[in-house]
């Protein structure tokens with residue numbers, strides 16, 4: 342097992358990883374930007390090193406500085422968390438070159454699956470169902486237009502290098518196609534430095550169902566069940582739950598497809614296979630080759646510490662359980678708490694946390710990095726924490742998350758707390774009647790009691 346791990350991240354996920362390292366008796370090295378020197382991950386780690394200025398590309402994305410820090414501090418492994426360099430094949434390769442273990446899959450796998458149109462092709466070869474669409478990337482606008490007519494509208498134009506819901510546009514008809522294509526392409530070029538585009542049939546009102554996978558270096562592959570991440574705003578997840586309400590027969594088919602997907606690329610470490618489900622048909626959309634924001638709900642229903650498993654797999658250990666050993670218990674819900682102003686088009690709301698009361702109790706978990714006096718920086722993602730609950734049934738979990746959202750007090754910055762509360766209290770959400778359009782369709786009602794003026 343490793344003795345020292347560097348955590349190439351910040352915020353709640355850095356804190357989360359440090360905690361599992363502490364449970365395992367592994368020393369940790371935090372990295373931080375100049376403005377993050379008082380951040381919780383810096384205080385919790387055994388050692389910390391400043392790697393640059395506030396702007397991400399001068400610090401948390403600065404591969405050279407991070408690798409140098411790891412070498413100088415004697416780290417044997419690097420955990421990338423999510424976001425930043427977690428799905429950067431070049432960074433994983435750099436780690437491999439200097440002999441530091443990257444806690445994640447091989448750089449080759451990240452490259453294969455990070456290219457979303459390439460991943461689609463690999464899945465077609467592996468006989469995993471994908472959304473009907475283009476074979477690989479389209480050459481140009483006129484090629485795309487011809488293909489779109491064949492596939493049939495509505496069409497979703499997607500960036501092959503895309504992520505976080507960016508570089509994606511819908512065209513409902515041929516008249517809208519050119520503008521949608523050019524807008525998506527420009528956005529992709531600016532955000533990812535890559536304007537390669539592919540097409541998918543736009544599925545109306547699907548559910549987003551994803552499987553948490555764990556694969557060791559010896560070909561052992563298990564799934565830890567699925568998560569329903571359909572509550573989204575602008576294609577970004579807001580509330581997740583596990584298990585989903587899908588039929589058991591479909592769950593089993595999806596699980597088998599997810600296992601097939603991982604095996605087909607000799608996947609190693611933790612990963613997620615994302616599917617869309619429409620009219621009882623499911624389609625692969627992408628694989629995330631890293632730990633995900635919503636991993637805690639899976640931990641709550643399985644009792645498995647996924648970060649610990651990631652570290653053990655990276656250290657060359659065999660999975661200590663088989664599929665039949667994994668027990669699913671109860672229901673878990675996670676709400677993403679953001680420093681933002683929902684009423685003002687969800688504009689970020691950075692500032693200083695003046696007052697904080699965090700609810701607790703059986704089956705209540707708050708993954709975060711905030712404390713009274715901590716600063717929410719304008720430079721980074723606006724997520725400040727995740728409220729996670731677990732209970733025996735979905736109905737009880739809903740009551741519990743409602744109670745925790747009522748009890749939580751955060752003063753100093755504005756958050757989406759009441760927006761989350763309104764979702765949880767929506768009759769259709771409570772009945773489990775929702776899909777990826779839920780927030781869009783209910784936006785006005787969900788904002789009704791937002792106190793922000």
Ligand code: ADP
Pocket residue numbers: 472497503504505506507541542543544545547549573576577615617626627777
């Ligand atoms: P990203 O990598 O940017 O997160 P994904 O491909 O994972 O993009 O898709 C994010 C979300 O966008 C999905 O959860 C879903 O809500 C929506 N989406 C993606 N592809 C389709 C599609 N073909 N039809 C309908 N919605 C889609």
